[in-house]
Amino acid sequence: MSFRNRVEKEILVIDGAMGTLLQQRGLPSGWCPDEWNVSHPEVIQEVHRLYLEAGADIITTNTFGAIRSKLADYGLEDRVKELNQAAVTLAKEVAKPYGALVAGSIGPLGKFLQPLGEISFDEAYQQFFEQCQAMVEAGVDLILFETFGDIGEMRVALIAAADAGDVPVVASFTFDESGRTFTGTDPETAAVVVERLGVSAIGVNCSVGPRQLADVVQRLTQSTNLPILVSPNAGMPEMVEGQTVFRETPEMMADYAVRFVEYGASILGGCCGTTPLHIKAIRQSVKELTLKPRHRLFGLRLASRVKTATIDPKGMPVAIGERLNPTGKKALQAEIREGKTEITRRDALAQVAAGSAILDVNVGVGGVDQVAAMERAVNAVQVLVDAPLCIDSTDPQVIEQALKNYHGKALINSVNGEEQSLDTILPLAKRYGAALIGLTLDDQGIPATAKERLAVARKLMQRVEELGIPKQDLMIDTLVLTVSAQPEGVPETLNAIRYIKRDLGLTTSLGVSNVSFGLPNRGLINTAFFAMALAAGLDAAILNPQDQRMMETLRAAAVLTGRDVRAEQYIAREQTAQGGNQPPKVSEPVASTPLEVL
Amino acid sequence: MSFRNRVEKEILVIDGAMGTLLQQRGLPSGWCPDEWNVSHPEVIQEVHRLYLEAGADIITTNTFGAIRSKLADYGLEDRVKELNQAAVTLAKEVAKPYGALVAGSIGPLGKFLQPLGEISFDEAYQQFFEQCQAMVEAGVDLILFETFGDIGEMRVALIAAADAGDVPVVASFTFDESGRTFTGTDPETAAVVVERLGVSAIGVNCSVGPRQLADVVQRLTQSTNLPILVSPNAGMPEMVEGQTVFRETPEMMADYAVRFVEYGASILGGCCGTTPLHIKAIRQSVKELTLKPRHRLFGLRLASRVKTATIDPKGMPVAIGERLNPTGKKALQAEIREGKTEITRRDALAQVAAGSAILDVNVGVGGVDQVAAMERAVNAVQVLVDAPLCIDSTDPQVIEQALKNYHGKALINSVNGEEQSLDTILPLAKRYGAALIGLTLDDQGIPATAKERLAVARKLMQRVEELGIPKQDLMIDTLVLTVSAQPEGVPETLNAIRYIKRDLGLTTSLGVSNVSFGLPNRGLINTAFFAMALAAGLDAAILNPQDQRMMETLRAAAVLTGRDVRAEQYIAREQTAQGGNQPPKVSEPVASTPLEVL
Ligand SMILES: [Zn+2]
Ligand SMILES: [Zn+2]
Ligand SMILES: [Zn+2]
Structure with a gap:
């Protein structure tokens, strides 16, 4: 046998x-x-x-x-x-x-x-x-x-x-x-x-x-x-x-x-x-003993070399730090072009200190060898912080280079319902043991309604499972439209979160800040929308963790949605803040083993 | 004929x-x-x-x-x-x-x-x-x-x-x-x-x-x-x-x-x-003309002597200023005891300047002639500001004295499903032409679930209509429990808002701040909860309009829920704020006719 x-x-x-x-x-x-x-x-x-x-x-x-x-x-x-x-x-x-x-x-x-x-x-x-x-x-x-x-x-x-x-x-x-x-x-x-x-x-x-x-x-x-x-x-x-x-x-x-x-x-x-x-x-x-049955349920778990981060529908919602992304950032663009990682490392540390459980890494600068740039960024960040990484690219080669170099279980941002995307990204997630953010869009674009986005999410889930990837390693991004252009899109996005959690049992994520594009004082809109999405059941968000109001909203909403049981984390954080305005403590040493030893 | x-x-x-x-x-x-x-x-x-x-x-x-x-x-x-x-x-x-x-x-x-x-x-x-x-x-x-x-x-x-x-x-x-x-x-x-x-x-x-x-x-x-x-x-x-x-x-x-x-x-x-x-x-x-048909739909409208405030499920959510309430306020308690109205007048002006469309008036101080105190407060406030008043008392005599003296269409805060309340409060609303906040509690207390609160709201609506009061003059408060004590109460309150709007077509209101009782930094919890309630369709809230984050949340959520069409009010407010931090303009002169003339 x-x-x-x-x-x-x-x-x-x-x-x-x-x-x-x-x-x-x-x-x-x-x-x-x-x-x-x-x-x-x-x-x-x-x-x-x-x-x-x-x-x-x-x-x-x-x-x-x-x-x-x-x-x-x-x-x-x-x-x-x-x-x-x-x-x-x-x-x-x-x-x-x-x-x-x-x-x-x-x-x-x-x-x-x-x-x-x-x-x-x-x-x-x-x-x-x-x-x-x-x-x-x-x-x-x-x-x-x-x-x-x-x-x-x-x-x-x-x-x-x-x-x-x-x-x-x-x-x-x-x-x-x-x-x-x-x-x-x-x-x-x-x-x-x-x-x-x-x-x-x-x-x-x-x-x-x-x-x-x-x-x-x-x-x-x-x-x-x-x-x-x-x-x-x-x-x-x-x-x-x-x-x-x-x-x-x-x-x-x-x-x-x-x-x-x-x-x-x-x-x-x-x-x-x-x-x-x-x-x-x-x-x-x-010889007389029998196997103990073990049937625990685990949610979406990511890992760095030293630490696991869980995205748990009943636990605290998770902040995915968005700042390692050169879009609209001249200095970071220049650094990526020059092959340096100074800003990258500084922003990685700052985001973890501000409460990011996961860091998004994007090196999307035109005219740059992004495969090399991604390898450089992933390696610079993974020796510095213990937060798992979210590999953010549309290029399968760039994603693969990141997944080869990364010593943990990464999150891929993203796959979507387009056949081209499914065919190239899912095999990478399977081979390198990565989890996925799945966007609810397909070859017909972004569906207008929550029901149609649910259908795309269901297709993504089926394709993921066909490949032997457990469905809980797929987190769905229901996509945020710009409210000033499409105000009718807001309830569809929020309902899509509800439907996907209820009907598919998957976790959900959003890139929140797109909602306020084109409006003044965007933080106000982002914060209110974030609270709404968390009320709808949002499990993770790609955001700037150094935006204090966003993190405050996350913590408060966690209390209100029962995800911060007995408000323990909220109260602990507030007591720390009152005790002299210390920055939040990073929960683990930045590198668990001194690198000199290696 | x-x-x-x-x-x-x-x-x-x-x-x-x-x-x-x-x-x-x-x-x-x-x-x-x-x-x-x-x-x-x-x-x-x-x-x-x-x-x-x-x-x-x-x-x-x-x-x-x-x-x-x-x-x-x-x-x-x-x-x-x-x-x-x-x-x-x-x-x-x-x-x-x-x-x-x-x-x-x-x-x-x-x-x-x-x-x-x-x-x-x-x-x-x-x-x-x-x-x-x-x-x-x-x-x-x-x-x-x-x-x-x-x-x-x-x-x-x-x-x-x-x-x-x-x-x-x-x-x-x-x-x-x-x-x-x-x-x-x-x-x-x-x-x-x-x-x-x-x-x-x-x-x-x-x-x-x-x-x-x-x-x-x-x-x-x-x-x-x-x-x-x-x-x-x-x-x-x-x-x-x-x-x-x-x-x-x-x-x-x-x-x-x-x-x-x-x-x-x-x-x-x-x-x-x-x-x-x-x-x-x-x-x-x-003699050859015929009557022009007129079938406009109007929502919940309140009025001061000079101005109407509409609580419109498709329009901006409305802030009901909560500060004219002596609970926990020693100075205001003393003023009410002494028969003065200095703080009352100052806070009335400040709340309107901060964006309150309606002011709640409560004189609940023990050992005081509250009938006289309410008359004094209503009269002091109604000559000073043009925001309609919300008469906040559990004593029918106090409410009646307010309604006699008030020259507009007031909101009564509140009636509830208890027979004693229905029998005493509804006739006052009928006789004096007032609207009502109806609390979803009855002789059995506050129901645990959203469905049960919907049932109380339906009973309130039926009793209101039996008396000839139009149903749109009943706004339902689905009641906020304290999240630290009853975290499971939050989704029930939010769902009750959804059900009451969908099934009864009534507007909804909440006293938001109760949610954070017993927690530190209550404003964070209040703000996040407010955004959630607004996403659920909340039409009005009793709050402190001088809490800037609450008002910011209201304005941002109005954009996100399509109630601030094309974000016009949001953009106008932000442009004003950027143009030199002026306080928001009161939309009407404080008293439309100089009182000296009278
Ligand atoms: Zn050995
Ligand atoms: Zn005449
Ligand atoms: Zn005449």
Whole structure:
């Protein structure tokens, strides 16, 4: 039975450490462990057999470092295919009589992707694709990306794996004692990003022991309905007389395995320091347990590298900062032309400080290489602020460049009901795991009535779902006309919001300020219209968060629409403001990990 | 056939001057003309017969000054009943063979009512009631209040006439060349006030000639669907060799009569300087004409002495100034206790300057004679500003005192669905011609849902209509709960507005600020809620017009809801504001007639 079938029905046990056992069996320090797949196949198979005897349902190939750039450290860069295929073949031979599954282990590159490091998306993609393809050709049952500390790298790996073949993929991260990965990602954010990249399970492995992982596992169970793999080390590594020692006994590990199953985890194993005895104890402890049902509902979730932003029809409405857009802004246009990002970075920080949960990024300047400009803007902003980005362009190439470079789950602004738009934008959202703003216009233009806009939204939803994108990742913009030109358009836009939420269950967004075009003192019109739209159920708005009245309207309307329960956020904000006019506190450190470390 | 029947079907001709003809027949200067009803009955009947021969359908009794206070000038104050009944009896005798109707003429007292003069409502009422009652007992066909220059006096006269018996009443005013009555009332305001006081027709007579009245007649036809009487003088009086001369010929008068019928008038005659020849010419000119159908729709109209304010579901939403209310205001409480009106007057002026179309007046201070306090407040405010008043009390006696003293058409704040409230408040609105704010609560309290509040509003509407009050004079307040205590109440209040407008066709009002009770920075919550309510269709709000954000929200929302067509008012206001921060201009002079003149 396939991994996908089994993981839905059973609690699975996965094996423990490979490296420790190879060292015990003579692997010299400084030797390439992956090379033993060819030079010492009997040792590899012996280790696999020990874990199978201990009761593992899944064994992991000895390929953690068998990727081109790491093999190159040993001058083995041309043996990627050979070493991976050998490993899969060895494991399959041993696993077959046990009816066990073979997971192809892939570790991280050991170098950071742009903009944290130097590796480009395309370079990383090629290496992961090469390793995955070798494994798929050899008939691996699933691919296990493990011990990843950077969500950006995991994204590339998952995209490459999806291209390499129709094989189940597990994305397993390493979290430190603070509950974040090395580059600052929390469990929820990790789940949000990988969920849309075709994974069959998400996991945590290595780094710390089971007691340090308990909180991470619990948070993962609350952040996703994906099956969850937990392979802790056998405790925190300690140095005893010059030797690394792991102190968790098999019984301790097994007790934690039971607790993790109670939380909702379903694939249990071990990482550094674990042995077949640990796996045997885990096997014993979980054999009577059953899978805990997990059916949480999640709304539209976006993520930066370090943080998730939720657009929740019952939660606070969300401000999408509009200022990173050169339309009508001479200085920003000039900066984009000159390849600089000074204004971009300043405005990104200012907008987050003013309360933007999401930042729109647009580089639409004529005569400029917008693909390069978008890459520059996305990279400048994503290392600076933790708000997820909204990629704003009509050019699919510009959008794709942004999505390659972005290390989170972005929002694409926008797709619409035109066939040309659907055909080019939806595949990008699918491939790169992005959410979408869908505009209610199609090849016939912007429909006059709310009912017709609902029909366009329904078409968008159907096309999105046909492609396997969950409908909650589509947010509908019902489009604001200019009131001075078309006053009859205002109630249609507001009713479209109501209909789309009621009939389709989708979230809604608006670019509010277009309503006041051509009128004096536009802020007054914008603010009143915004309150009306929020009353109609608007979930997000593209606006200038430094327009104090707009943000005040958002907060007040949240109280009035029951989205700010017991007015807690409103009262907290007002108390802060009264306590000395401090600017609102940014809710997370601007970069969770000091960039110098990287 | 009765006057009420004939005036619906025919163009009627009413007679001309009585005084001029009596002087020609020997009435000495300084003699009481009304006394001739007893001493020279044959002369009176001769004049009547001349007009009947000329073709009049209605003749007017010789009783213009036969009211107690004017007869007292001749020592005849005890002969009110005798002189009036003699006049009616004489006229009926002569009219009978012609099938003509007898109108009992009643002129003004010649003295101003409080607060413009010294006469109280009750004194004036007694005199008009006495004269009307005498006429009704003698069998008059209709009562014609004519040559009235003060709307306050007309109100009292009409209330007294309604009490004297079931007789048709015509309310005829004198307008000067500027198109206003002596105390400043324009034609629309005159129509709005008398429409609700049981009149069968409204008219203009005396003062100027037909060419000066053309505009007034036209404005009246656009302000009411009541039949309209027009009895001009035979031109403007001129002094020629010490004699008053009227220069309009019968033919000229007849030409104007035709024009007035084309405008929509239906009772044509003449006043000073007109003769049977004029009436004969009018009779000839109109005999082939037919009544012009008049079926205009009017919304909720309120009036001060000088100005009408319309609450129109398609027009600008209206701000009802809330500041003349002592709740929580120590200084205003003290002023009310001390019987002063300094703060009251200052705040009345300030609220009108800030854009209030209507002012709420509340004197609810414990341990105070609120009847006296309300009279004082209403009188202080109504001579100072031209905004109509909203009488805010739960005490029927307090409300009645306000309605007696007020010279316009007031709004009562409020009635509700409790039987006690319906039984006490609705009769006051009926008797004094006031409009009502109806609260959607009843003996079971405030209903939780919008549908239940709609049901209370429907009950209020039915009870109002059963009493003969037109439904458009009922504005519904759907009640705002405190969001911090009952967040689920906000959508119910907003939906109640939608349902009441859609299902009942009534206008709606809210006291907005209650929504934010208990929260910090209440203005933010109030403003956002106000925009939401305006989007739901709110027509009026009780608010502090000096809260700039509330008024800005009102103006912006008017643009967005299509109530400020082409954003004309919004743009004009913004241009004024940019042109040097002037305060908004009060649209009418504060008192249209200098009070010194009175
Ligand atoms: Zn490990
Ligand atoms: Zn006259
Ligand atoms: Zn007259």
